[in-house]
Amino acid sequence: MDPLPTLISDLQTPCLLVDIDKVKRNCSRMIQRYSDLGVELRPHMKTHKTIEGGELMTNGTRRKIVVSTLAEAEFYADNGFDDIIYGKPVIESQLSRCKKLHEKCSKFHLMFDNEEAIYALERNPMKNKAWTVFLELDIGGKRTGVQWDGDRVVELARLATNVQSVEFLGIYTHSSVSYSLTSDKAVKIQAENDTKKILHVCERIQQAGIPVGVVGLGDTPCCSVSDISMAKLTEVHPGNFIFYDTQQCSIGSCEFDDIAVRVAARVISHKPEINQIVLDSGFVALSHDGLYCNLPNGIAVFQDHPELKLVNMSQEHGCVSVKSGQIDCSAYPLNSMLFIYPYHSCATAANHPVYYIHSGDKVIGVWKPVKGW
Structure with missing residues:
Protein backbone atom coordinates (compact mmCIF):
# COMPACT_ATOMS: atom_id res chain seq x y z
CA MET A 1 0.00 0.00 0.00
CA ASP A 2 1.28 3.46 -0.89
CA PRO A 3 2.19 5.69 2.07
CA LEU A 4 -0.58 7.93 3.34
CA PRO A 5 -0.36 11.51 2.02
CA THR A 6 0.46 14.05 4.70
CA LEU A 7 -1.88 16.81 3.57
CA ILE A 8 -5.39 16.92 2.13
CA SER A 9 -4.02 18.74 -0.91
CA ASP A 10 -1.91 15.66 -1.74
CA LEU A 11 -4.86 13.27 -1.97
CA GLN A 12 -6.14 11.77 -5.20
CA THR A 13 -9.70 12.81 -5.99
CA PRO A 14 -12.56 12.31 -5.69
CA CYS A 15 -12.32 11.17 -2.09
CA LEU A 16 -14.28 11.39 1.14
CA LEU A 17 -12.82 13.49 3.95
CA VAL A 18 -13.83 12.97 7.58
CA ASP A 19 -13.03 15.68 10.10
CA ILE A 20 -12.19 13.64 13.20
CA ASP A 21 -12.49 16.58 15.56
CA LYS A 22 -16.08 17.25 14.45
CA VAL A 23 -16.93 13.55 14.55
CA LYS A 24 -15.73 13.25 18.15
CA ARG A 25 -17.67 16.36 19.11
CA ASN A 26 -20.86 15.10 17.46
CA CYS A 27 -20.60 11.72 19.19
CA SER A 28 -19.80 13.16 22.60
CA ARG A 29 -22.73 15.55 22.39
CA MET A 30 -25.23 12.80 21.54
CA ILE A 31 -23.87 10.46 24.21
CA GLN A 32 -24.14 13.19 26.83
CA ARG A 33 -27.63 14.24 25.71
CA TYR A 34 -29.11 10.80 26.33
CA SER A 35 -27.06 10.14 29.42
CA ASP A 36 -28.63 13.29 30.86
CA LEU A 37 -32.13 12.08 29.84
CA TYR A 244 -24.43 15.13 9.70
CA ASP A 245 -24.88 16.77 6.25
CA THR A 246 -26.52 19.71 4.50
CA GLN A 247 -29.92 18.03 4.68
CA GLN A 248 -29.68 17.78 8.48
CA CYS A 249 -28.52 21.39 8.62
CA SER A 250 -31.55 22.54 6.61
CA ILE A 251 -33.86 20.60 8.94
CA GLY A 252 -32.41 22.21 12.05
CA SER A 253 -30.73 19.08 13.42
CA CYS A 254 -27.28 20.66 13.46
CA GLU A 255 -25.24 23.74 12.72
CA PHE A 256 -23.30 23.95 9.48
CA ASP A 257 -20.04 23.67 11.43
CA ASP A 258 -21.17 20.25 12.72
CA ILE A 259 -20.98 18.68 9.23
CA ALA A 260 -17.97 16.38 9.46
CA VAL A 261 -17.73 15.06 5.88
CA ARG A 262 -16.79 16.58 2.55
CA VAL A 263 -16.04 15.21 -0.86
CA ALA A 264 -12.80 16.55 -2.31
CA ALA A 265 -12.90 17.00 -6.10
CA ARG A 266 -10.71 18.58 -8.75
CA VAL A 267 -11.53 20.75 -11.73
CA ILE A 268 -10.89 18.79 -14.91
CA SER A 269 -12.48 20.95 -17.61
CA HIS A 270 -13.52 24.53 -18.39
CA LYS A 271 -16.66 25.04 -20.46
CA PRO A 272 -17.28 28.81 -20.64
CA GLU A 273 -19.39 28.41 -23.77
CA ILE A 274 -22.04 26.63 -21.68
CA ASN A 275 -21.27 28.54 -18.46
CA GLN A 276 -19.80 25.73 -16.41
CA ILE A 277 -16.75 23.93 -15.13
CA VAL A 278 -16.51 20.16 -14.75
CA LEU A 279 -15.25 18.20 -11.73
CA ASP A 280 -13.97 14.65 -11.44
CA SER A 281 -16.74 13.75 -8.96
CA GLY A 282 -19.96 12.36 -10.43
CA PHE A 283 -22.83 10.56 -8.76
CA VAL A 284 -20.67 7.58 -7.76
CA ALA A 285 -18.75 9.98 -5.51
CA LEU A 286 -21.68 12.13 -4.30
CA SER A 287 -24.87 10.06 -4.88
CA HIS A 288 -28.05 11.37 -6.52
CA ASP A 289 -29.91 11.63 -3.22
CA GLY A 290 -31.69 14.97 -2.97
CA LEU A 291 -31.41 15.74 -6.68
CA TYR A 292 -35.16 16.28 -7.05
CA CYS A 293 -35.71 18.30 -3.86
CA ASN A 294 -35.42 21.72 -5.60
CA LEU A 295 -33.01 23.02 -2.98
CA PRO A 296 -31.69 26.57 -3.48
CA ASN A 297 -28.08 25.32 -3.36
CA GLY A 298 -28.73 22.11 -5.25
CA ILE A 299 -27.73 18.81 -3.65
CA ALA A 300 -24.30 20.01 -2.54
CA VAL A 301 -22.73 23.04 -0.91
CA PHE A 302 -19.26 24.18 -1.95
CA GLN A 303 -16.90 25.20 0.82
CA ASP A 304 -15.86 28.88 0.51
CA HIS A 305 -17.70 29.17 -2.81
CA PRO A 306 -21.35 30.08 -2.15
CA GLU A 307 -21.64 31.27 -5.75
CA LEU A 308 -21.27 27.72 -7.14
CA LYS A 309 -24.03 25.24 -7.81
CA LEU A 310 -23.84 21.60 -8.90
CA VAL A 311 -26.19 21.51 -11.87
CA ASN A 312 -25.73 18.03 -13.30
CA MET A 313 -23.89 14.76 -12.76
CA SER A 314 -23.04 11.67 -14.73
CA GLN A 315 -21.16 8.69 -13.33
CA GLU A 316 -17.74 10.38 -13.10
CA HIS A 317 -18.46 14.00 -14.02
CA GLY A 318 -19.88 16.81 -11.94
CA CYS A 319 -21.05 19.85 -13.89
CA VAL A 320 -20.88 23.10 -11.92
CA SER A 321 -22.11 26.60 -12.74
CA VAL A 322 -22.73 29.82 -10.84
CA LYS A 323 -26.08 30.73 -9.32
CA SER A 324 -26.27 33.86 -11.42
CA GLY A 325 -24.28 35.52 -14.18
CA GLN A 326 -21.35 34.15 -16.16
CA ILE A 327 -18.81 31.81 -14.63
CA ASP A 328 -15.22 33.03 -14.44
CA CYS A 329 -13.29 29.86 -15.21
CA SER A 330 -10.00 31.48 -14.23
CA ALA A 331 -11.24 31.56 -10.61
CA TYR A 332 -11.27 27.74 -10.64
CA PRO A 333 -8.00 26.63 -12.28
CA LEU A 334 -7.65 23.20 -13.80
CA ASN A 335 -6.41 20.67 -11.21
CA SER A 336 -7.51 22.93 -8.35
CA MET A 337 -9.39 21.25 -5.50
CA LEU A 338 -12.93 22.08 -4.43
CA PHE A 339 -14.69 20.72 -1.33
CA ILE A 340 -18.33 19.65 -1.43
CA TYR A 341 -20.57 19.17 1.59
CA PRO A 342 -23.05 16.43 0.59
CA TYR A 343 -26.81 16.56 0.90
CA HIS A 344 -26.93 13.06 2.42
CA SER A 345 -23.74 11.83 4.06
CA CYS A 346 -24.97 8.22 4.45
CA ALA A 347 -25.60 7.78 0.73
CA THR A 348 -22.39 9.62 -0.16
CA ALA A 349 -20.18 7.64 2.23
CA ALA A 350 -21.63 4.38 0.88
CA ASN A 351 -19.96 5.12 -2.48
CA HIS A 352 -16.44 5.30 -1.04
CA PRO A 353 -14.16 2.32 -0.28
CA VAL A 354 -12.04 4.35 2.12
CA TYR A 355 -12.47 7.54 4.17
CA TYR A 356 -9.54 9.88 4.73
CA ILE A 357 -9.46 11.04 8.32
CA HIS A 358 -8.03 14.47 8.97
CA SER A 359 -7.48 17.02 11.70
CA GLY A 360 -7.13 20.45 10.20
CA ASP A 361 -5.25 20.08 6.91
CA LYS A 362 -3.32 16.99 8.02
CA VAL A 363 -4.36 13.49 6.98
CA ILE A 364 -3.98 11.26 10.03
CA GLY A 365 -5.47 7.94 8.96
CA VAL A 366 -8.07 6.01 7.00
CA TRP A 367 -11.29 4.19 7.86
CA LYS A 368 -12.48 1.32 5.69
CA PRO A 369 -16.24 0.63 5.70
CA VAL A 370 -17.83 -2.77 5.24
CA LYS A 371 -19.49 -3.24 1.86
CA GLY A 372 -22.28 -5.43 0.57
CA TRP A 373 -25.39 -6.95 2.10
Whole structure:
Protein backbone atom coordinates (compact mmCIF):
# COMPACT_ATOMS: atom_id res chain seq x y z
CA MET A 1 0.00 0.00 0.00
CA ASP A 2 1.28 3.46 -0.89
CA PRO A 3 2.19 5.69 2.07
CA LEU A 4 -0.58 7.93 3.34
CA PRO A 5 -0.36 11.51 2.02
CA THR A 6 0.46 14.05 4.70
CA LEU A 7 -1.88 16.81 3.57
CA ILE A 8 -5.39 16.92 2.13
CA SER A 9 -4.02 18.74 -0.91
CA ASP A 10 -1.91 15.66 -1.74
CA LEU A 11 -4.86 13.27 -1.97
CA GLN A 12 -6.14 11.77 -5.20
CA THR A 13 -9.70 12.81 -5.99
CA PRO A 14 -12.56 12.31 -5.69
CA CYS A 15 -12.32 11.17 -2.09
CA LEU A 16 -14.28 11.39 1.14
CA LEU A 17 -12.82 13.49 3.95
CA VAL A 18 -13.83 12.97 7.58
CA ASP A 19 -13.03 15.68 10.10
CA ILE A 20 -12.19 13.64 13.20
CA ASP A 21 -12.49 16.58 15.56
CA LYS A 22 -16.08 17.25 14.45
CA VAL A 23 -16.93 13.55 14.55
CA LYS A 24 -15.73 13.25 18.15
CA ARG A 25 -17.67 16.36 19.11
CA ASN A 26 -20.86 15.10 17.46
CA CYS A 27 -20.60 11.72 19.19
CA SER A 28 -19.80 13.16 22.60
CA ARG A 29 -22.73 15.55 22.39
CA MET A 30 -25.23 12.80 21.54
CA ILE A 31 -23.87 10.46 24.21
CA GLN A 32 -24.14 13.19 26.83
CA ARG A 33 -27.63 14.24 25.71
CA TYR A 34 -29.11 10.80 26.33
CA SER A 35 -27.06 10.14 29.42
CA ASP A 36 -28.63 13.29 30.86
CA LEU A 37 -32.13 12.08 29.84
CA GLY A 38 -31.51 8.63 31.34
CA VAL A 39 -32.18 6.92 27.99
CA GLU A 40 -29.92 4.31 26.38
CA LEU A 41 -28.26 5.40 23.15
CA ARG A 42 -28.18 2.54 20.64
CA PRO A 43 -26.51 4.19 17.63
CA HIS A 44 -27.15 3.09 14.06
CA MET A 45 -24.03 2.14 12.09
CA LYS A 46 -25.41 2.61 8.57
CA THR A 47 -23.95 6.08 8.03
CA HIS A 48 -20.27 5.12 8.29
CA LYS A 49 -20.13 1.28 8.59
CA THR A 50 -16.69 1.35 10.22
CA ILE A 51 -15.14 -0.05 13.39
CA GLU A 52 -13.65 3.31 14.32
CA GLY A 53 -16.96 5.12 13.98
CA GLY A 54 -18.68 2.43 16.01
CA GLU A 55 -16.12 2.83 18.79
CA LEU A 56 -16.82 6.55 19.01
CA MET A 57 -20.60 6.22 18.84
CA THR A 58 -20.69 3.60 21.62
CA ASN A 59 -18.20 5.51 23.78
CA GLY A 60 -15.74 2.62 23.47
CA THR A 61 -18.09 -0.08 24.77
CA ARG A 62 -18.78 -1.80 21.42
CA ARG A 63 -22.23 -2.60 22.82
CA LYS A 64 -25.82 -1.80 21.77
CA ILE A 65 -25.86 -0.95 18.06
CA VAL A 66 -28.26 -1.14 15.11
CA VAL A 67 -27.19 -2.22 11.63
CA SER A 68 -28.93 -2.02 8.28
CA THR A 69 -27.47 -5.12 6.59
CA LEU A 70 -26.42 -8.60 7.67
CA ALA A 71 -22.98 -7.87 6.21
CA GLU A 72 -22.70 -5.04 8.74
CA ALA A 73 -23.88 -7.33 11.54
CA GLU A 74 -21.25 -9.94 10.63
CA PHE A 75 -18.54 -7.29 10.31
CA TYR A 76 -19.26 -5.82 13.73
CA ALA A 77 -19.69 -9.20 15.41
CA ASP A 78 -16.33 -10.31 13.98
CA ASN A 79 -14.77 -7.22 15.55
CA GLY A 80 -16.07 -7.67 19.07
CA PHE A 81 -19.33 -5.71 18.95
CA ASP A 82 -22.34 -7.21 20.74
CA ASP A 83 -26.03 -6.56 21.47
CA ILE A 84 -26.82 -5.91 17.82
CA ILE A 85 -30.22 -5.27 16.21
CA TYR A 86 -30.65 -6.11 12.54
CA GLY A 87 -32.78 -3.11 11.66
CA LYS A 88 -35.04 -4.45 8.91
CA PRO A 89 -37.84 -7.04 9.01
CA VAL A 90 -36.26 -10.47 8.81
CA ILE A 91 -37.23 -13.04 6.16
CA GLU A 92 -36.74 -16.79 6.25
CA SER A 93 -33.94 -16.94 3.67
CA GLN A 94 -31.75 -14.90 6.05
CA LEU A 95 -32.09 -17.18 9.06
CA SER A 96 -29.04 -19.36 8.44
CA ARG A 97 -26.85 -16.25 8.65
CA CYS A 98 -28.81 -15.00 11.64
CA LYS A 99 -28.22 -18.29 13.50
CA LYS A 100 -24.47 -17.87 13.08
CA LEU A 101 -24.70 -14.33 14.41
CA HIS A 102 -26.64 -15.61 17.42
CA GLU A 103 -23.84 -18.09 18.08
CA LYS A 104 -21.19 -15.40 17.80
CA CYS A 105 -22.94 -12.74 19.90
CA SER A 106 -24.36 -12.93 23.39
CA LYS A 107 -27.21 -10.77 22.08
CA PHE A 108 -28.37 -10.51 18.48
CA HIS A 109 -31.91 -9.29 17.81
CA LEU A 110 -34.29 -9.33 14.87
CA MET A 111 -37.18 -7.16 13.80
CA PHE A 112 -40.53 -8.23 12.38
CA ASP A 113 -43.71 -6.58 11.12
CA ASN A 114 -45.72 -9.60 9.94
CA GLU A 115 -46.95 -13.02 11.06
CA GLU A 116 -44.89 -14.97 8.53
CA ALA A 117 -41.62 -13.84 10.12
CA ILE A 118 -42.66 -15.33 13.47
CA TYR A 119 -43.78 -18.58 11.82
CA ALA A 120 -40.41 -18.73 10.04
CA LEU A 121 -38.61 -18.37 13.38
CA GLU A 122 -40.83 -21.10 14.81
CA ARG A 123 -39.88 -23.40 11.91
CA ASN A 124 -36.20 -22.64 12.45
CA PRO A 125 -35.59 -22.88 16.22
CA MET A 126 -32.13 -22.56 17.73
CA LYS A 127 -30.69 -25.22 20.03
CA ASN A 128 -29.89 -23.24 23.15
CA LYS A 129 -31.37 -19.78 22.62
CA ALA A 130 -34.65 -18.16 21.74
CA TRP A 131 -34.89 -15.74 18.85
CA THR A 132 -35.16 -12.26 20.37
CA VAL A 133 -37.37 -9.90 18.41
CA PHE A 134 -38.67 -6.34 18.24
CA LEU A 135 -41.95 -5.41 16.61
CA GLU A 136 -41.33 -2.60 14.13
CA LEU A 137 -43.95 0.14 14.00
CA ASP A 138 -44.82 2.55 11.20
CA ILE A 139 -45.66 5.87 12.88
CA GLY A 140 -45.53 7.88 9.68
CA GLY A 141 -42.42 6.77 7.80
CA LYS A 142 -44.48 4.77 5.27
CA ARG A 143 -41.73 2.23 4.89
CA THR A 144 -41.55 -1.03 6.85
CA GLY A 145 -43.38 -1.59 10.13
CA VAL A 146 -46.92 -2.42 11.14
CA GLN A 147 -49.32 0.54 11.27
CA TRP A 148 -49.01 1.91 14.79
CA ASP A 149 -52.72 2.59 15.37
CA GLY A 150 -54.05 -0.60 13.76
CA ASP A 151 -55.40 -3.78 15.37
CA ARG A 152 -52.49 -5.92 14.17
CA VAL A 153 -50.05 -4.31 16.61
CA VAL A 154 -51.40 -6.21 19.62
CA GLU A 155 -52.05 -9.35 17.56
CA LEU A 156 -48.43 -9.48 16.37
CA ALA A 157 -47.04 -8.81 19.84
CA ARG A 158 -49.22 -11.62 21.24
CA LEU A 159 -48.13 -14.02 18.50
CA ALA A 160 -44.45 -13.36 19.21
CA THR A 161 -45.04 -13.86 22.93
CA ASN A 162 -46.84 -17.17 22.45
CA VAL A 163 -44.26 -18.87 20.22
CA GLN A 164 -41.92 -20.95 22.36
CA SER A 165 -38.77 -20.35 20.32
CA VAL A 166 -39.25 -16.56 20.28
CA GLU A 167 -38.76 -13.93 22.98
CA PHE A 168 -40.61 -10.65 22.46
CA LEU A 169 -38.44 -7.76 23.67
CA GLY A 170 -40.37 -4.65 22.74
CA ILE A 171 -41.15 -2.13 20.02
CA TYR A 172 -38.97 -0.16 17.64
CA THR A 173 -39.68 2.62 15.18
CA HIS A 174 -37.96 5.04 12.84
CA SER A 175 -40.03 7.88 11.43
CA SER A 176 -38.93 9.85 8.39
CA VAL A 177 -41.51 12.62 8.96
CA SER A 178 -38.90 14.86 10.59
CA TYR A 179 -36.92 14.92 7.34
CA SER A 180 -39.63 17.06 5.73
CA LEU A 181 -39.33 19.78 8.38
CA THR A 182 -37.23 22.94 8.28
CA SER A 183 -36.70 24.15 11.84
CA ASP A 184 -35.49 22.75 15.13
CA LYS A 185 -38.73 23.92 16.77
CA ALA A 186 -40.83 21.89 14.31
CA VAL A 187 -38.56 18.87 14.81
CA LYS A 188 -38.93 19.12 18.58
CA ILE A 189 -42.72 19.07 18.23
CA GLN A 190 -42.39 16.06 15.93
CA ALA A 191 -40.20 14.30 18.51
CA GLU A 192 -42.90 14.85 21.13
CA ASN A 193 -45.63 13.56 18.80
CA ASP A 194 -43.62 10.50 17.78
CA THR A 195 -42.91 9.73 21.42
CA LYS A 196 -46.61 9.97 22.28
CA LYS A 197 -47.46 7.52 19.48
CA ILE A 198 -44.97 4.85 20.48
CA LEU A 199 -45.80 5.17 24.18
CA HIS A 200 -49.48 4.79 23.28
CA VAL A 201 -48.64 1.57 21.42
CA CYS A 202 -46.66 0.36 24.43
CA GLU A 203 -49.66 1.01 26.68
CA ARG A 204 -52.02 -0.87 24.36
CA ILE A 205 -49.76 -3.91 24.28
CA GLN A 206 -49.29 -3.87 28.04
CA GLN A 207 -53.05 -3.57 28.61
CA ALA A 208 -53.38 -6.82 26.65
CA GLY A 209 -51.19 -8.45 29.30
CA ILE A 210 -48.02 -8.53 27.19
CA PRO A 211 -44.79 -7.22 28.75
CA VAL A 212 -42.88 -4.58 26.75
CA GLY A 213 -39.29 -4.35 27.91
CA VAL A 214 -37.91 -1.94 25.34
CA VAL A 215 -39.46 1.12 23.71
CA GLY A 216 -37.11 2.45 21.03
CA LEU A 217 -37.47 5.49 18.80
CA GLY A 218 -35.02 7.19 16.59
CA ASP A 219 -34.06 9.41 13.75
CA THR A 220 -31.23 11.89 13.82
CA PRO A 221 -33.36 15.06 13.59
CA CYS A 222 -35.61 14.17 16.53
CA CYS A 223 -32.75 12.73 18.57
CA SER A 224 -30.59 15.80 17.91
CA VAL A 225 -33.09 18.29 19.30
CA SER A 226 -34.97 15.90 21.67
CA ASP A 227 -38.07 16.68 23.66
CA ILE A 228 -38.13 16.09 27.41
CA SER A 229 -40.91 13.53 26.86
CA MET A 230 -38.29 11.27 25.24
CA ALA A 231 -37.02 10.53 28.76
CA LYS A 232 -39.96 8.09 28.95
CA LEU A 233 -38.34 5.93 26.25
CA THR A 234 -35.88 3.17 27.05
CA GLU A 235 -33.59 3.75 24.06
CA VAL A 236 -33.01 5.80 20.91
CA HIS A 237 -31.16 4.83 17.76
CA PRO A 238 -30.01 7.75 15.57
CA GLY A 239 -27.15 7.26 13.11
CA ASN A 240 -26.46 10.20 10.82
CA PHE A 241 -25.34 12.43 13.70
CA ILE A 242 -21.78 11.11 13.50
CA PHE A 243 -21.31 12.98 10.20
CA TYR A 244 -24.43 15.13 9.70
CA ASP A 245 -24.88 16.77 6.25
CA THR A 246 -26.52 19.71 4.50
CA GLN A 247 -29.92 18.03 4.68
CA GLN A 248 -29.68 17.78 8.48
CA CYS A 249 -28.52 21.39 8.62
CA SER A 250 -31.55 22.54 6.61
CA ILE A 251 -33.86 20.60 8.94
CA GLY A 252 -32.41 22.21 12.05
CA SER A 253 -30.73 19.08 13.42
CA CYS A 254 -27.28 20.66 13.46
CA GLU A 255 -25.24 23.74 12.72
CA PHE A 256 -23.30 23.95 9.48
CA ASP A 257 -20.04 23.67 11.43
CA ASP A 258 -21.17 20.25 12.72
CA ILE A 259 -20.98 18.68 9.23
CA ALA A 260 -17.97 16.38 9.46
CA VAL A 261 -17.73 15.06 5.88
CA ARG A 262 -16.79 16.58 2.55
CA VAL A 263 -16.04 15.21 -0.86
CA ALA A 264 -12.80 16.55 -2.31
CA ALA A 265 -12.90 17.00 -6.10
CA ARG A 266 -10.71 18.58 -8.75
CA VAL A 267 -11.53 20.75 -11.73
CA ILE A 268 -10.89 18.79 -14.91
CA SER A 269 -12.48 20.95 -17.61
CA HIS A 270 -13.52 24.53 -18.39
CA LYS A 271 -16.66 25.04 -20.46
CA PRO A 272 -17.28 28.81 -20.64
CA GLU A 273 -19.39 28.41 -23.77
CA ILE A 274 -22.04 26.63 -21.68
CA ASN A 275 -21.27 28.54 -18.46
CA GLN A 276 -19.80 25.73 -16.41
CA ILE A 277 -16.75 23.93 -15.13
CA VAL A 278 -16.51 20.16 -14.75
CA LEU A 279 -15.25 18.20 -11.73
CA ASP A 280 -13.97 14.65 -11.44
CA SER A 281 -16.74 13.75 -8.96
CA GLY A 282 -19.96 12.36 -10.43
CA PHE A 283 -22.83 10.56 -8.76
CA VAL A 284 -20.67 7.58 -7.76
CA ALA A 285 -18.75 9.98 -5.51
CA LEU A 286 -21.68 12.13 -4.30
CA SER A 287 -24.87 10.06 -4.88
CA HIS A 288 -28.05 11.37 -6.52
CA ASP A 289 -29.91 11.63 -3.22
CA GLY A 290 -31.69 14.97 -2.97
CA LEU A 291 -31.41 15.74 -6.68
CA TYR A 292 -35.16 16.28 -7.05
CA CYS A 293 -35.71 18.30 -3.86
CA ASN A 294 -35.42 21.72 -5.60
CA LEU A 295 -33.01 23.02 -2.98
CA PRO A 296 -31.69 26.57 -3.48
CA ASN A 297 -28.08 25.32 -3.36
CA GLY A 298 -28.73 22.11 -5.25
CA ILE A 299 -27.73 18.81 -3.65
CA ALA A 300 -24.30 20.01 -2.54
CA VAL A 301 -22.73 23.04 -0.91
CA PHE A 302 -19.26 24.18 -1.95
CA GLN A 303 -16.90 25.20 0.82
CA ASP A 304 -15.86 28.88 0.51
CA HIS A 305 -17.70 29.17 -2.81
CA PRO A 306 -21.35 30.08 -2.15
CA GLU A 307 -21.64 31.27 -5.75
CA LEU A 308 -21.27 27.72 -7.14
CA LYS A 309 -24.03 25.24 -7.81
CA LEU A 310 -23.84 21.60 -8.90
CA VAL A 311 -26.19 21.51 -11.87
CA ASN A 312 -25.73 18.03 -13.30
CA MET A 313 -23.89 14.76 -12.76
CA SER A 314 -23.04 11.67 -14.73
CA GLN A 315 -21.16 8.69 -13.33
CA GLU A 316 -17.74 10.38 -13.10
CA HIS A 317 -18.46 14.00 -14.02
CA GLY A 318 -19.88 16.81 -11.94
CA CYS A 319 -21.05 19.85 -13.89
CA VAL A 320 -20.88 23.10 -11.92
CA SER A 321 -22.11 26.60 -12.74
CA VAL A 322 -22.73 29.82 -10.84
CA LYS A 323 -26.08 30.73 -9.32
CA SER A 324 -26.27 33.86 -11.42
CA GLY A 325 -24.28 35.52 -14.18
CA GLN A 326 -21.35 34.15 -16.16
CA ILE A 327 -18.81 31.81 -14.63
CA ASP A 328 -15.22 33.03 -14.44
CA CYS A 329 -13.29 29.86 -15.21
CA SER A 330 -10.00 31.48 -14.23
CA ALA A 331 -11.24 31.56 -10.61
CA TYR A 332 -11.27 27.74 -10.64
CA PRO A 333 -8.00 26.63 -12.28
CA LEU A 334 -7.65 23.20 -13.80
CA ASN A 335 -6.41 20.67 -11.21
CA SER A 336 -7.51 22.93 -8.35
CA MET A 337 -9.39 21.25 -5.50
CA LEU A 338 -12.93 22.08 -4.43
CA PHE A 339 -14.69 20.72 -1.33
CA ILE A 340 -18.33 19.65 -1.43
CA TYR A 341 -20.57 19.17 1.59
CA PRO A 342 -23.05 16.43 0.59
CA TYR A 343 -26.81 16.56 0.90
CA HIS A 344 -26.93 13.06 2.42
CA SER A 345 -23.74 11.83 4.06
CA CYS A 346 -24.97 8.22 4.45
CA ALA A 347 -25.60 7.78 0.73
CA THR A 348 -22.39 9.62 -0.16
CA ALA A 349 -20.18 7.64 2.23
CA ALA A 350 -21.63 4.38 0.88
CA ASN A 351 -19.96 5.12 -2.48
CA HIS A 352 -16.44 5.30 -1.04
CA PRO A 353 -14.16 2.32 -0.28
CA VAL A 354 -12.04 4.35 2.12
CA TYR A 355 -12.47 7.54 4.17
CA TYR A 356 -9.54 9.88 4.73
CA ILE A 357 -9.46 11.04 8.32
CA HIS A 358 -8.03 14.47 8.97
CA SER A 359 -7.48 17.02 11.70
CA GLY A 360 -7.13 20.45 10.20
CA ASP A 361 -5.25 20.08 6.91
CA LYS A 362 -3.32 16.99 8.02
CA VAL A 363 -4.36 13.49 6.98
CA ILE A 364 -3.98 11.26 10.03
CA GLY A 365 -5.47 7.94 8.96
CA VAL A 366 -8.07 6.01 7.00
CA TRP A 367 -11.29 4.19 7.86
CA LYS A 368 -12.48 1.32 5.69
CA PRO A 369 -16.24 0.63 5.70
CA VAL A 370 -17.83 -2.77 5.24
CA LYS A 371 -19.49 -3.24 1.86
CA GLY A 372 -22.28 -5.43 0.57
CA TRP A 373 -25.39 -6.95 2.10
